[in-house]
Amino acid sequence: MEEKKIPYKIYLEEEEMPKEWYNVRADMKNKPAPLLNPETKQPMTAEELGAIFCDELVKQEMDDTTAYIPIPEEIRNFYKMYRPSPLVRAYCLEEKLQTPAKIYYKFEGNNTSGSHKLNSAIAQAYYAKQQGLKGVTTETGAGQWGTALSMACAYLDLDCKVYMVKVSYEQKPFRKEVMRTYGANVTPSPSTTTEIGKKILERHPGTTGSLGCAISEAVEVASNTPGYRYVLGSVMNQVLLHQSVIGLETKAALDKYGIEPDIIIGCAGGGSNLGGLISPFMGEKLRGEKNYRFIAVEPESCPSFTRGKYAYDFCDTGMVCPLQKMYTLGSNFIPSASHAGGLRYHGMSSTLSQLYADGLMEATTVSQTQVFEAAQMFAKVEGILPAPESSHAIRVAIDEAMKCKETGEEKTIVFGLTGTGYFDMVAYGKYNDGVMSDYVPTDEELEKSFALLPDVE
Numbered sequence: 001m002e003e004k005k006i007p008y009k010i011y012l013e014e015e016e017m018p019k020e021w022y023n024v025r026a027d028m029k030n031k032p033a034p035l036l037n038p039e040t041k042q043p044m045t046a047e048e049l050g051a052i053f054c055d056e057l058v059k060q061e062m063d064d065t066t067a068y069i070p071i072p073e074e075i076r077n078f079y080k081m082y083r084p085s086p087l088v089r090a091y092c093l094e095e096k097l098q099t100p101a102k103i104y105y106k107f108e109g110n111n112t113s114g115s116h117k118l119n120s121a122i123a124q125a126y127y128a129k130q131q132g133l134k135g136v137t138t139e140t141g142a143g144q145w146g147t148a149l150s151m152a153c154a155y156l157d158l159d160c161k162v163y164m165v166k167v168s169y170e171q172k173p174f175r176k177e178v179m180r181t182y183g184a185n186v187t188p189s190p191s192t193t194t195e196i197g198k199k200i201l202e203r204h205p206g207t208t209g210s211l212g213c214a215i216s217e218a219v220e221v222a223s224n225t226p227g228y229r230y231v232l233g234s235v236m237n238q239v240l241l242h243q244s245v246i247g248l249e250t251k252a253a254l255d256k257y258g259i260e261p262d263i264i265i266g267c268a269g270g271g272s273n274l275g276g277l278i279s280p281f282m283g284e285k286l287r288g289e290k291n292y293r294f295i296a297v298e299p300e301s302c303p304s305f306t307r308g309k310y311a312y313d314f315c316d317t318g319m320v321c322p323l324q325k326m327y328t329l330g331s332n333f334i335p336s337a338s339h340a341g342g343l344r345y346h347g348m349s350s351t352l353s354q355l356y357a358d359g360l361m362e363a364t365t366v367s368q369t370q371v372f373e374a375a376q377m378f379a380k381v382e383g384i385l386p387a388p389e390s391s392h393a394i395r396v397a398i399d400e401a402m403k404c405k406e407t408g409e410e411k412t413i414v415f416g417l418t419g420t421g422y423f424d425m426v427a428y429g430k431y432n433d434g435v436m437s438d439y440v441p442t443d444e445e446l447e448k449s450f451a452l453l454p455d456v457e
């Protein structure tokens with residue numbers, strides 16, 4: 001069959017956009033382990049979860065049997081403002097690498113939040129509004145999730161309280177201003193506005209904060225403020241579900257041209273973009289219809305999959321969130337201060353964790369200097385200034401393409417380009433000045449953190 005000329009960008013028509021999210025858990029033989037109550041260590045009931053999360057999102061969180069869940073029309077209309085996102089054939093990168101591999105990337109940076117996080121933010125805000133709530137609270141690290149949620153809340157006229165990790169609040173003042181422009185209330189964490197924040201500040205005066213700590217503060221405020229619930233930008237099953245829109249669009253675009261990927265690559269922080277991208281393809285693999293290689297890429301300074309333990313752990317420093325079984329470095333683990341490339345969460349999606357434990361996907365680590373080298377090469381040839389997080393996937397896509405060059409194989413590689421890096425210029429500056437260093441945690445450091453894992457079987 002004559003090959004159709006593949007355009008630089010494969011778009012979908014509005015009517016080709018997904019009308020349902022795909023829930024990969026429905027096709028998993030081994031389901032992800034249930035969330036546990038941090039006090040009783042028993043599985044969380046819907047009622048208990050409902051004190052923290054919106055009711056409809058609790059249902060989605062616990063549903064591991066329904067394969068397709070309709071996307072409400074209002075969310076689909078919001079998606080239409082910035083989706084479908086393009087699937088780009090990286091002709092220029094292929095040319096630069098002189099590789100026989102065919103490289104595609106799904107670009108999620110074409111919205112003001114600059115990342116894929118808006119896909120779940122609008123869904124979570126929508127269900128909060130449906131429930132008649134007044135507002136939501138959340139944490140943000142680098143700021144992409146806080147920005148996405150602020151945008152979604154502005155659209156639906158909901159209050160939005162964001163606890164932003166203090167070091168980012170100070171290093172990324174423009175991120176904070178974007179959120180405030182969308183009407184969000186932004187507090188640097190740890191703060192004195194919560195009991196847990198005060199406790200952490202007492203114990204660690206001068207701390208620059210962590211995601212785990214910001215989560216605890218946001219959860220505390222949501223539980224103590226009538227009409228508020230907590231929402232989370234990654235890790236949870238519901239977030240992977242919403243992010244499946246990435247994979248469904250990717251698959252629809254590839255199918256249009258009869259393209260079959262061999263390798264699908266994504267960066268992994270909490271696992272939401274990777275989970276979303278691979279879900280429909282993983283579904284085919286789980287049902288025995290197709291075979292693909294899936295690769296999760298994580299920083300060597302925060303290697304949850306590759307060096308973590310598969311165990312129940314806390315999602316937050318304050319130990320108020322439900323326990324989740326996942327690959328984890330321990331909720332006390334904080335990546336080295338020299339780490340600038342994002343993806344610094346200690347744990348991982350429980351869905352992806354189960355798939356990894358079952359040998360259905362691979363994981364690898366890269367150093368941050370390798371990541372920024374790939375980022376710069378990509379920016380020069382493909383034009384887009386990538387987020388450091390996304391550049392983890394770029395690095396491994398390039399490495400796989402170079403392997404094809406050696407063997408002469410014409411593999412098709414798809415990777416997730418999750419966002420843009422305009423707010424990461426301090427990190428780029430370090431790279432450009434040649435002062436970026438790599439850090440690998442020692443086994444001793446990790447053992448210390450593992451020793452504090454909760455005692456649950």
Ligand SMILES: *Cc1c(COP(=O)(O)O)cnc(C)c1O
Nearest residue numbers: 234269270271272273389418419
């Ligand atoms: C948040 C973020 C990530 C990592 O989060 P996941 O939940 O692992 O997808 C990756 N890239 C960008 C641009 C992000 O904002």
